[in-house]
Every structure is written in structure tokens, then in C-alpha cells.
Amino acid sequence: MEPVKSEGRAIPGYSLKQDGTKVSDEQIKEWLMEGMEGEAYAYGYRKLTVFLRRTYGLCINKKKVYRLCKEMDILRPQRQKRDSYPKKLARNRIITGSNQLFETDIKYGYIAGEDRFFFIQSVLDVYDRSVIAYHMGLSCEAKDASRTIQQALFKRQLFGIDTLPVLRSDNGPQFTSHHFTQACETFGIVHERIPPRTPNMNGHIEAFHRILEDECLARYEFMSYAESYQVVTDIRFYNERRIHSSICDLAPQEFYALQTERKFVIREVRV
Structure with a gap:
């Protein structure tokens, strides 16, 4: 009887910080991208290891x-391959209505x-604060992120019009990929990325x-993915009933309907 060959230990999908906190590989990839867009742009993988240890306390x-x-x-x-997709930096904007600027980002949850x-991954309209579309899964690749943007454009019925919203994101690997860049070009939208370590420029989705985190994820200790999916994807409360002081104590969908009909206007939003 032939001995069974071991395939080795399964990749856990996370690393630990010095205080024992688990950090997902996707978050680490995002930190790597931010580092390479900033102070660690010339580092190889060995120096990037030191960068992660010193900057984020990773083991x-x-x-x-x-x-x-x-x-x-x-x-x-391989780094030169990315030059064919030049980075478009986010710039200061004045937003005076819905469907002018969307922000997108990825949040990580834990299944104990x-x-x-x-x-x-959520897509949010900066002016009316609505979460227009989202993706939830055990992974979030560039194809998933692209599909979520497409879903947001469909929900707002924006295909076929002359002026599409600008899309703003951070430097996560999904958003810097060739696939996502090509998808944005196909949709006809401008995709801009914030400079590293400037989360305030993506402040509304943050x-x-x-x-x-405070009103949902921190309240539950999920035992299964099915349980987490059932709880997290019930986004209706946020969109339909949650009071937002920035839009005159209205819920996002209520405010969106009123201001679309020119019955309600708030001050311009500077981002």
C-alpha cells in the first residue's frame, strides 16, 4: 500500500498582529498596494515584509x-506591466446632486x-448617502467588484446617458486590477483612486x-457564513429608515426621492 502524500497545511487566509488580532490576506494586499503607491514604492518583497511589520504590527x-x-x-x-493603466488620482470636487460621485470600498467581517x-463591497452615493449596490461573499475579486459597479449603474438607470458619476475608491487590489480598469472603461465611467493613507477622501463610504461595524458586525458572533449573510445583507433599514443628520434627518431613499423631484435640496458636498 502506497503511503498517502501530505498536501501540507491549508493556507489560513489571515495573519496575526502583535496583539493577536487576525488580519485577512485581502487587507494585507490592500496595505501592500498602498505602500507601493507611497513610501514603499521601490521595495522588493523582503523590504515589504519589514514595512508590514513596522507599520501595521503584523507577524x-x-x-x-x-x-x-x-x-x-x-x-x-513584473511591476512595469501596470504602467499601461495609469493611475487617476482623486481630486477635490463639489457635489450638488445625486449620481455625481459614487464611493466604493470593501469591509471585512469574521465568522467565528x-x-x-x-x-x-458597497457602492454609496455621496450626495444622498444611499447604498446603491453591494456584494457579499467569501471572496471579492476584481470581477465581483466590477459586477457591483454595473449593478449600481443599472439600479440608478444611468446607462445610455451622457454624464455618468465619477467612481472613487482606495488602492485595494480589486480596484487597481486590469480587469476593473477595463470594466470602468466599458461602462464609460471615470475611476479615480485616493492617495495612500488618505481615507478622509473616501470618507462617506468609510x-x-x-x-x-458598530450597528451590525460588532453585535453578532457569527457561527456560519449563512448566518452572517442573512444578517448583513438586510440593508433595507439603513436605506429606508435610518435617520441621517447630514440629509436633514431623513432616510437615504426618502431624501433621494425628494431631491430627485427638486422638492428638497441640501448644501453642496465638498469632497
Whole structure:
């Protein structure tokens, strides 16, 4: 009888910080992208390992950083491939109505019963604060992020019009990928990315994700993905009933309907 060959330990999908907090691989990839867009732009995987340890307190070795960099195709010999998709930096904007600026980002949740993470990508209208579309899954790849943007445009019936909203994101690997860039070009929207370590430029979607953390994720210890999906995807309360002081104590959908009919206007939003 032939001995059974071991396939090795399964990849856990996270690393630990020095205080024992689990950080998903997707979050680490985002930190790597932000580093390479900023102070760590010239580093190889070994120096990126030191960068992650010093900046974020991660307990991570260079082999794992090499693997993550290889998955993202950002090892130094391949880095020039990204030049064909130049980065468009976010700039200051004045928003005077809905469907002018969308913000998108990814939030990570934890399933204690299965010891793994899930991912929530949300698309939010900066003016009326509505969460127009979202994706939730055990992964969130560029194709998923692209599909969520397409869903948002469909829900607002924006295909076929001359002026489409600008889309703003951070430097997560989903948003810097060739696939996502090509999708935005196909949709006809301008995609701009905020500079590294400037979350305030993506502040409205960051605020929503803080609400999601405080009012939903922090209240539950999920035992299964099915349980987390049932709880998190019930976004109707936020859109239909939650009071927002920034839009005169109205719910996002209520405000959107009123201002679309020119019955309600608030001050311009500067971002």
C-alpha cells in the first residue's frame, strides 16, 4: 500500500498582529498596494515584509509576502506591466446632486464558527448617502467588484446617458486590477483612486462601514457564513429608515426621492 502524500497545511487566509488580532490576506494586499503607491514604492518583497511589520504590527514572514505579491503580480520584475493603466488620482470636487460621485470600498467581517473572513463591497452615493449596490461573499475579486459597479449603474438607470458619476475608491487590489480598469472603461465611467493613507477622501463610504461595524458586525458572533449573510445583507433599514443628520434627518431613499423631484435640496458636498 502506497503511503498517502501530505498536501501540507491549508493556507489560513489571515495573519496575526502583535496583539493577536487576525488580519485577512485581502487587507494585507490592500496595505501592500498602498505602500507601493507611497513610501514603499521601490521595495522588493523582503523590504515589504519589514514595512508590514513596522507599520501595521503584523507577524508575517517574507515567504508569505512573496506569495501575496506573486498573486497580485507586483513582484519587481513584473511591476512595469501596470504602467499601461495609469493611475487617476482623486481630486477635490463639489457635489450638488445625486449620481455625481459614487464611493466604493470593501469591509471585512469574521465568522467565528468557521474561523474565516467574509467580504462586503458597497457602492454609496455621496450626495444622498444611499447604498446603491453591494456584494457579499467569501471572496471579492476584481470581477465581483466590477459586477457591483454595473449593478449600481443599472439600479440608478444611468446607462445610455451622457454624464455618468465619477467612481472613487482606495488602492485595494480589486480596484487597481486590469480587469476593473477595463470594466470602468466599458461602462464609460471615470475611476479615480485616493492617495495612500488618505481615507478622509473616501470618507462617506468609510462612515457607512463604521456604521455597519458598530450597528451590525460588532453585535453578532457569527457561527456560519449563512448566518452572517442573512444578517448583513438586510440593508433595507439603513436605506429606508435610518435617520441621517447630514440629509436633514431623513432616510437615504426618502431624501433621494425628494431631491430627485427638486422638492428638497441640501448644501453642496465638498469632497
